Amino acid sequence: MPVMPRSIRILPPELQNQIAAGEVVERPSSVLKELLENSLDADAGRIQVLVDRGGQGLIQVQDDGVGILPHELELAVTRHATSKIASQEDLFNLRSFGFRGEALPSLASVSRLKLTSATSGDGEAFFIAVDAGRIMDQGPAALTRGTKVEVRDLFVNIPARLKFLKTPTTEGKRCQDVFCRLALTRLSVHFEYVVGSRTALSMPATNDLRQRLELIWPDSVTENLLPVLSSQDDMSLQGLISAPHNVQGQADRLFLYVNDRPVQDKLLLRAVRDAYQGRLLTKEYPQAALFLSMPPEEVDVNVHPAKAEVRFRNQQRVFSFVRQGVLQALERLEKHRLFRTPFADSADSAQARLFPSADFGKNLASSYSQDVRTKYKFAALREDQREFEQTPPAPPYPGLGASSSPQSARPQAGPAVPSTASESPLTRAGMLYLGQTMDSYLVLASSDGLILVDQHAAHERVLFQRLKSSVRPLPRDLLPTLEIPLHPTQQDRLQDIWAQLSKLGFRLATLRPGLLEVQGIPEHLEPHQAREFLMDVLDDQAEDLETMWTMMACKAALKAGQTLAISEALHLLEAWLECPDTSFCPHGRPIMLRLDRGDLERMFKRRG
Numbered sequence: 001m002p003v004m005p006r007s008i009r010i011l012p013p014e015l016q017n018q019i020a021a022g023e024v025v026e027r028p029s030s031v032l033k034e035l036l037e038n039s040l041d042a043d044a045g046r047i048q049v050l051v052d053r054g055g056q057g058l059i060q061v062q063d064d065g066v067g068i069l070p071h072e073l074e075l076a077v078t079r080h081a082t083s084k085i086a087s088q089e090d091l092f093n094l095r096s097f098g099f100r101g102e103a104l105p106s107l108a109s110v111s112r113l114k115l116t117s118a119t120s121g122d123g124e125a126f127f128i129a130v131d132a133g134r135i136m137d138q139g140p141a142a143l144t145r146g147t148k149v150e151v152r153d154l155f156v157n158i159p160a161r162l163k164f165l166k167t168p169t170t171e172g173k174r175c176q177d178v179f180c181r182l183a184l185t186r187l188s189v190h191f192e193y194v195v196g197s198r199t200a201l202s203m204p205a206t207n208d209l210r211q212r213l214e215l216i217w218p219d220s221v222t223e224n225l226l227p228v229l230s231s232q233d234d235m236s237l238q239g240l241i242s243a244p245h246n247v248q249g250q251a252d253r254l255f256l257y258v259n260d261r262p263v264q265d266k267l268l269l270r271a272v273r274d275a276y277q278g279r280l281l282t283k284e285y286p287q288a289a290l291f292l293s294m295p296p297e298e299v300d301v302n303v304h305p306a307k308a309e310v311r312f313r314n315q316q317r318v319f320s321f322v323r324q325g326v327l328q329a330l331e332r333l334e335k336h337r338l339f340r341t342p343f344a345d346s347a348d349s350a351q352a353r354l355f356p357s358a359d360f361g362k363n364l365a366s367s368y369s370q371d372v373r374t375k376y377k378f379a380a381l382r383e384d385q386r387e388f389e390q391t392p393p394a395p396p397y398p399g400l401g402a403s404s405s406p407q408s409a410r411p412q413a414g415p416a417v418p419s420t421a422s423e424s425p426l427t428r429a430g431m432l433y434l435g436q437t438m439d440s441y442l443v444l445a446s447s448d449g450l451i452l453v454d455q456h457a458a459h460e461r462v463l464f465q466r467l468k469s470s471v472r473p474l475p476r477d478l479l480p481t482l483e484i485p486l487h488p489t490q491q492d493r494l495q496d497i498w499a500q501l502s503k504l505g506f507r508l509a510t511l512r513p514g515l516l517e518v519q520g521i522p523e524h525l526e527p528h529q530a531r532e533f534l535m536d537v538l539d540d541q542a543e544d545l546e547t548m549w550t551m552m553a554c555k556a557a558l559k560a561g562q563t564l565a566i567s568e569a570l571h572l573l574e575a576w577l578e579c580p581d582t583s584f585c586p587h588g589r590p591i592m593l594r595l596d597r598g599d600l601e602r603m604f605k606r607r608g
């Protein structure tokens with residue numbers, strides 16, 4: 001029997017809307033998002049949200065915006081009807097959240113929707129009620145200026161969709177999350193969120209992003225937010241991010257916006273995470289509310305039905321701009337923690353104000369000596385420090401010399417050293433070394449506090465930096481050579497990382513399958529450390545040099561429990577202070593703890 005062609009039909013509007021709803025309305029939180037965006041597009045000054053049974057019972061959004069004219073209510077629930085754009089030009093110069101004209105008809109096709117609106121303030125309003133896509137009723141109603149949308153019994157007519165919903169608690173949480181993300185885009189709007197009959201969140205109008213975040217995030221996070229503020233040509237990035245010390249194991253506090261539109265964009269997420277890299281442990285996540293602004297024509301928001309993803313014209317440029325902006329804020333904080341410069345303004349101007357002349361170190365040193373008690377107590381140590389600064393002995397541990405190149409000879413004694421005491425990194429940082437405790441921590445005094453440095457972490461940072469900045473190091477010959485038997489999986493892995501290992505300063509040979517001969521090792525590793533390092537990388541997944549530097553720095557760094565002579569400790573501290581990042585070791589653990597006057601006063605209960 002011949003197969004008959006099937007006839008092509010235009011789908012009935014209800015079905016068209018339901019198909020569109022499949023993309024736009026995934027769950028209750030997507031309903032809330034569409035309704036809130038409409039209220040914001042209508043220039044509302046006050047928005048109230050009501051959510052019942054996780055949004056499956058009722059989602060209601062009421063605003064005091066411009067409203068919808070009575071004869072246009074029906075149009076509002078008709079597909080591809082919008083007041084927000086009229087031409088293609090508008091589409092690529094969007095100033096509104098909405099533009100597709102799909103949300104209300106989609107919603108109306110999968111729920112019982114009632115839309116009530118008033119365009120004047122005299123209490124005269126009109127409504128339209130739609131049940132699963134069919135207009136059921138319309139007529140006059142009572143409402144002061146604005147619009148109220150009620151969405152009941154979501155997905156009543158689509159049982160398949162209902163099955164995909166999680167518990168009302170989970171769906172309710174998603175609704176609240178969507179609400180919070182949008183509430184950050186318009187600080188001047190008063191937002192209220194009611195669950196059942198309880199007001200869960202009330203956010204009065206403000207002009208301070210931090211204030212609004214305080215209503216959403218716990219104090220432990222909001223107490224230490226860092227401002228981000230950078231611009232480049234036609235782009236700007238603004239917002240607040242968490243200090244690395246305050247991050248938490250929660251991944252859902254990363255709020256990103258492009259031209260005030262909340263987005264879950266992978267590129268931007270990666271840019272932020274990248275900036276925090278090396279400052280966080282695994283399972284720690286940055287917290288941020290960041291607003292990227294750029295010309296609308298540089299970004300296409302019409303690539304995702306729910307508009308959660310965007311496409312940038314120049315991805316690389318956006319990526320590095322965002323990463324750099326966050327990085328600068330973090331680095332400013334780290335400088336501040338070390339030097340106590342105010343991190344609110346630019347690092348350079350703060351530097352210039354606080355350290356107006358090159359004599360800064362000298363001034364600080366002399367203010368030390370004016371303090372009689374300090375002078376008396378630390379006189380001997382300070383003498384040591386001074387002596388050390390003038391005649392540095394050979395570095396006792398790898399990587400601790402002032403010079404990064406092992407070849408360049410260092411003057412060993414005498415007045416030949418051009419630097420004066422006031423120029424040493426320790427003095428410049430206003431720090432005085434007091435001693436080592438528990439054979440693990442170095443204790444320092446600064447003019448306004450106590451500093452504890454983790455010797456292993458600091459040395460790791462120094463070695464990492466040296467590894468990173470050194471050109472291909474020459475291997476140190478091993479005699480006798482080291483032999484390492486290999487498991488077949490290690491054998492494969494060895495092939496993959498062979499090139500990296502020789503870049504790191506290893507000279508390797510495979511005598512026969514399953515046996516690795518190590519003929520030369522990086523000069524800063526002892527043979528047993530080299531063996532441990534090789535065993536580690538052969539069992540690891542990492543292939544990038546950065547991770548390998550981290551692992552190698554960890555192996556070569558002096559350990560907790562090693563006694564350090566004063567000169568050794570001073571060498572370490574100076575080398576550490578010369579590193580661009582002094583706050584965290586390459587794994588992301590803190591290197592330094594600071595107790596300032598306020599901390600001590602609190603601990604001694606001198607102050608409440």
Ligand code: ADP
Nearest residue numbers: 038042076082083098099100101102103104147
């Ligand atoms: P879009 O937002 O993409 O235009 P919608 O289906 O969400 O499409 O809304 C259709 C139209 O209904 C909007 O263009 C707008 O004119 C009107 N509208 C919807 N919600 C509101 C509201 N809260 N206040 C005023 N007008 C609204």
Ligand code: MG
Nearest residue numbers: 034038098103
């Ligand atoms: Mg809309």
